[in-house]
Amino acid sequence: MRQSISYFAFLFSFLLAPLQAQEIHLDSLDNFLEKVRQDFEVVGLSVGIVRNDTVIYAKGFGEREIGKSAAVSKETTFGIGSISKSFTVLTLGMLVEEGKIDWDDRVVDYLPYFELYDPYVSNNMTIRDLLTHRSGLPEVSGGSLWYHSDLDRVELIKGLKYLEPESGFREKPAYQNVMFVVASEIVKEVSGMSWDKFLQTRVLDPLKMDQTTSLAADREANNNLAQPHIWDEDFKKVAIVQEKGDNLAPGGFIYSSAKDMNNYMRLLLNRGVFQNDSLVGENILEEIFKPQFLYQISGKPFGNEFSSYGLGWWVTPHKGHKIIEHSGGIDGMSAQLFMIEDMNLGVVILTNVSKEPASFLIKAKLMEWIMDDPAFDFYQRGLEFRANRFDRLREEAANLKPKPNTRPSLSVQDYAGHYHDRMYGDISINQLQSGELELSFSRTPLFTGKLSHWHYDTFKIDWEDIRVPDGFLTFNFDSEMNITGFSLDQDNLLDVDFDELTILRKN
Template identity: 25%
Template sequence: MIVLEAPEGDTRLVMVEVAAADAAAATAAAWIRYQPNFKRTIKLVTVEQAINGWQEHKATSYETSPSEKAVIYAEAFRDGDNWTVLLLDGSEQTVGKRDAALDLAQQSLRPKNYVPESFAGRTAHPLDRERQQQMHAFLQEAMKTLGVPGLSYALLDHGKIVFEGGLGVRELGKPAPVDADTLFMAASNTKGMSTLMLSTLVDEGKLKWDQPVTEVYPAFKLGSAETTKKVQVKHLVCACTGLPRQDLEWIFEFKNATPETSLQLLATNSPTSGFGEVYQYNNLMASAAGYIGGHIAYPNLPLGAAYDEAMQTRLFTPLGMHHTTFDMARALRSNHASPHAYNLDGKVEVLPMSFNYSVVPHRPAGGVWTSAHDLIRYVQLEANLGKLPDGKQLVSADALLARRQPQVAAGENRSYGMGLSLETAWGVPVVYHGGSMFGYKSDIYLIPGEGTGAVILTNSDQGRMLLRPMLRRLMEILYDGKPEALASVHNAAERGAAERKEERRSTSLPPDARAVKGLAQHYRSAELGDLTVRRHGKQLMLDFGEWQTAAGTHKNEDGSMSFMTSSAAFSGLELVVGSRSGKRTLTTRDGQHEYIFTER
């Protein structure tokens, strides 16, 4: 048995080798060895894809009560007659903070003497029509398996665009097909484009990557004065400053938010880890990077208008990304895909767009609407080191490549640069980045050594289960790799269905009548705003102003009661019933922050 302890002292990752008849027995034996008196109710057991030399892989999650703020989890891997079991016994805050280290341990765990598959040194096949058809067939089956209504994708081969098109429909129940020009929210894929805009400012001498942010924007401020002084321009987009996510605050309160208040919100966020110590993704920092860049380019314009103009003139127009926009109204008037997700009853439904307006005030981090036709032109520029198809150098190779310098480790052979993820995947260097908004999931992929890549945009939350498999399938097609991608999609679909079934089982709908009766009508959180409780017959609606959701109840292991949001768009957010100073409260958390709604 090996026990790895986090520096905080409240989280342990335990590796245990046991001989057992099956995964359940192996997991039970591992807990006994680590913690002889371990007793937890099993929440869910899922079958995971067996790769990296393992013949079997199962995961077990356990019930915990909100007051514990704990994460208890196990994974069992079989090699022949022997099992290796990973046990996670930790606090929510530390698990959230140390996620990259935990990923490193899990991703690098393999049977003794197993040699990982590697494409290093191989020459990639060209993406000819036969191989394009292989990708097409894979995406068709993956869409059907996952319940994704529509997607658009494009392929790049040695610096040249060889395919762009769409599959499925823009909206479930309507005939309009997805094509190469259909607009989707690309979400966090905005970040890489924002840093490319910053690269043009570097080329002009208006900015330096290692320049303190306060030199170019004196009003910049974080919750920690010490960290504020340390932050250079590159650190705004490196996920390495120790600032954790602060997403609930901008998702809940956006009606009156502006680019200016986006920067001000950063001043309420303090680091939870040392500078450069761990990978912690923060959308507001990336938002600040884009707005500051726009301000440098157009100092006489308001922050939002300056950023939009800088992106248009320095990137979208030169690249021929004519349909790409930050204008929600313009996007929704045009050929666009609607967002979708599974509801708790296992049916795909169209989501309200209201949730996605939350990113507009913070759009450099994830607010762009784009198409496969447009987005692949951005990847093409990356592949051609800043050179346009007509030979003109839009941005220098040095400024562009600086964004691909690893800034912080993010897992096994993975790191984060400036708005770009970097990985040596199956022995081959890859640049990529995912994007996620409500009902939209996307990714870009580039194999720099080949000048080959792809983009994918989907109109479903289920699309997230397709992003990593698409990279795997691309590598399989290019390098004759083992056929694992489609099995990964099927496994993800089965796991997702099991998780939805468990969530539905544990959520009482309609909610417990006694618990509903005990609610106040109005609550307020200093950070997340107002909450109004509305009752429609047996249905309970929680109205947060900008958006509302149905809710059910869940009785916790310690006897406490939680209300669980149940809309397809925002399912599973927990609000724990409590009291403080004689007033009723509802408390929610994002892992590293706690937010309390108090009756008023």
């Protein structure tokens, strides 16, 4: 009942408010984008804008890789992160239109091996549930399974049964990635082809999205590829090697360009038609863009009490306009896409840096211009946030000190051994010839790091890869001082929460 009332309130606000807006200042946009690039040390970015089924803007700025001369163009490919989810929804919508599936079909009817912690949820979760973040699991559950791991999509899905829920099924939203991987396997099961091939033949090829791919091998073969960038320990931008990401492509690892994404937005805004070719029915898109579950994207002015999640999209009414949007982020990449349905207007913003507010501030400035609303002016706050963040991180690092005059309970070699988490698998601590301890996760080479004593039975982790911030490992004991396992005190990575692991020593 609450959802029905909210939905009608959404429609009421949308229908009665005046439809007024200003034009985008295209003559000022180039200068603004270059200013953002300089102010926030954005290595490269690309922006595309469509209106009334016409491309009105598509440009690149900066470099594909820091310190190199290769320029970003409208054809340069970037990671679009979680905007990938909308492509998975679209492939499912095509099967719904063909009568091969229904949004409210049970997942287990297509994937009998699908299992969650609660048998009731396993047996009753529907395709619609997969796409609306209402499984009851904690935020971004399963990140330790897919992040830089060699697990394939089916192996990833089979590990989900060990994730314990934190709320009731369909009780409240909590953002997920892995459920979109489950959804993609339904496409594979029903269509008889991989999700990647279905996406390519049914979506990307007809839309002439020639620079877009869900496969790492194709991405890396592209000679116009933006490289991801992160901060090093001195807060300087450095390029990194992007992870393969194929196992999470349906939820977060499509790569695309501003030029290609313009075609995608034209399809979505033109009721499923692209260049007179109907790829998906208008009724399917209406369902996709319909509020399914109350889920506030952020505070005002970007979100409000009527903000909801559709199927793979956030939907918000704002002063008579229906805003459809999603952001995306992977290591070293950040993206924003928003569409204003009644204006037939869409914007995509792609950058090859992460942990910077640049893509958000570009979105905010465009919203300020479009809505003629200074409430969207966040630029100065963005600059202050960035400066304060650096100061805070430096202060936190300076204040982080071990307790003095402590020693470990055991000799170093006694901590070495084989450990295990029932969801993830094997994790080892080995003593190297140097005498140091080394932590390594069997399915994730990126999670390898040296251990040095910090205090008591806590060791500091110096991870080998720069994208993983230093963390801490504390050994746990039983009453007879036998090691039972260890716990990780680690800042969350990109959608990875180490608290979901219960790591025990193997006998």
